[in-house]
Amino acid sequence: MAILMPADGDGAQACAVPWPFPAQAAACRRWLAAGWRWLASLLMLGLALSSLANGSDAPAAPPASVERAVKAAFLYKFLGYIEFPATADSGGPLVVGVVGADDVGIELARITAGRTVGTRPVSVRPLREGEPLNGLHMLFVGAETAKPATVLKAAQQAGVLSVSETEGGLQQGSVINFRVVEERVRFEVSLPSAEKSNVKLSSRLLSVAYHVQKGSQ
Known part of the structure; x- marks a missing residue:
């Protein structure tokens, strides 16, 4: 056959x-x-x-549906290049919250189903604005979020690595922000925000970032 x-x-x-x-x-x-x-x-x-x-x-970035799939794939890959704070459940799942981007959340859940980062499975949790961020390791704040700055601030205070896709996302407190530059999906990183969120980013991740913000915001 x-x-x-x-x-x-x-x-x-x-x-x-x-x-x-x-x-x-x-x-x-x-x-x-x-x-x-x-x-x-x-x-x-x-x-x-x-x-x-x-x-x-x-x-070149393809149509919007594929752009969302690429961003979901990036989110999955990011997890392997981030050192999260040690907790009592360090062997448990890596939990990714998604707010304001149902399409990315669905695609991320599909990509991560049955797969692991190291030895840890990945769990995707859809959220609404204002819901608690307890237990999250990463939070994706989509473009449909009404008050992204508020959500990003809450993530930083909770020690959750935040990823956004809005203009000025780093200035609003995001650790990683997606940008479409010349019709290409890229991402920028804020080291001050990473430090405030108590997470460490791999040098390999930084080496492929479009821009790395090193000074104070």
Whole structure:
């Protein structure tokens, strides 16, 4: 039996030779479609990181839906380059809260399902503005958040690493802020905010950032 990569991205032409049973053929298409979406996200992230590390331009940002998938992939990868404060549950899941960005939260949950950062699983928690941030390691504050500065301040006070996607996100207290520069998804980092949130960022992460803020805000 030969299997081909789906040409249309939905797995409709995934199996070159039909399966003997319709149910198996449908399962094949679903499995390949999910794998194709995951590989596409990783490819976009890998190209972005490698090109930034080499000092060249990152790949052009595709339509909004793929941009959201790339940001979700970045959030997952960020977790591996951050040293969080030691706690009693240091072996437990890394919990990522998402507010004001349901689409990114759904994609992040899909990407992290069954995967780990080191030995730790990842849990994604959708939140509404004003909800407590207890137990979070990272918080993504989406563009739909009504009062991002308030949420970012609460994250900093709670010792939670914050990631935003708004103009002036670092000035509002975010540790990492996504920017679209010349139609390319990039991110900037604030070391003062990281220090205030009691988290340490890997030098490898800083080396691929579009901008690193080192002085006081």
